[in-house]
Amino acid sequence: DQQVKQNSPSLSVQEGRISILNCDYTNSMFDYFLWYKKYPAEGPTFLISISSIKDKNEDGRFTVFLNKSAKHLSLHIVPSQPGDSAVYFCAASPAGTALIFGKGTTLSVSS
Amino acid sequence: GAVVSQHPSRVICKSGTSVKIECRSLDFQATTMFWYRQFPKQSLMLMATSNEGSKATYEQGVEKDKFLINHASLTLSTLTVTSAHPEDSSFYICSVRYQSGYTFGSGTRLTVV
Numbered sequence: 001d002q003q004v005k006q007n008s009p010s011l012s013v014q015e016g017r018i019s020i021l022n023c024d025y026t027n028s029m030f031d032y033f034l035w036y037k038k039y040p041a042e043g044p045t046f047l048i049s050i051s052s053i054k055d056k057n058e059d060g061r062f063t064v065f066l067n068k069s070a071k072h073l074s075l076h077i078v079p080s081q082p083g084d085s086a087v088y089f090c091a092a093s094p095a096g097t098a099l100i101f102g103k104g105t106t107l108s109v110s111s
Numbered sequence: 112g113a114v115v116s117q118h119p120s121r122v123i124c125k126s127g128t129s130v131k132i133e134c135r136s137l138d139f140q141a142t143t144m145f146w147y148r149q150f151p152k153q154s155l156m157l158m159a160t161s162n163e164g165s166k167a168t169y170e171q172g173v174e175k176d177k178f179l180i181n182h183a184s185l186t187l188s189t190l191t192v193t194s195a196h197p198e199d200s201s202f203y204i205c206s207v208r209y210q211s212g213y214t215f216g217s218g219t220r221l222t223v224v
Contacts, residue, residue: 034213043117043204043215044155089155098145099206099213103154 006102019077023090030092113139113209117216134205140185145206161188195223
């Protein structure tokens with residue numbers, strides 16, 4: 001049973017436009033959510049996080065929105081840049097234990 | 112944030128041999144480390160939680176006798192893949208939770224031939 005779901009395996013966006021990556025979760029015990037960027041054969045690189053007491057967190061071009069009632073979060077990247085092309089993983093944790101990852105969404109930003 | 116060093120980054124071994132992967136927390140005392148495995152185009156799957164000074168907690172479906180985890184100090188956890196088979200070929204990553212979040216090692220690409 002997949003607790004963290006990223007239903008879009010891929011997303012293509014033009015440079016300068018907004019990228020929106022979505023993530024749904026099923027476990028109501030999750031209280032901490034993170035987004036990671038990953039290249040092949042490398043460890044994940046942390047992008048941004050949000051705790052369950054907030055509904056929005058912003059850091060530069062990256063904004064994460066959390067809708068607890070819908071058990072949904074999204075990552076907005078604006079403006080998108082070609083260097084943003086990578087696989088993006090949504091991850092969640094219940095009470096500081098191990099992260100549970102979604103399957104990832106491959107973002108391609110074309111110039 | 113915390114820095115984690117994982118070694119080796121890449122290893123090729125013969126079927127039936129054992130391989131040890133090290134994960135070191137360089138600037139943080141980690142009582143708990145996490146081990147993940149990622150198959151091509153798949154998610155990072157939690158294998159086990161490594162606890163300093165006690166036995167690791169394995170996720171369902173992960174063979175504890177095959178994937179030996181040792182966490183003898185607050186800065187080092189090791190994962191040993193015993194009697195490796197080609198189906199064990201994967202990307203293994205360790206992770207540490209620290210005060211401000213989680214950090215990951217750079218991963219180990221294991222290829223069993």
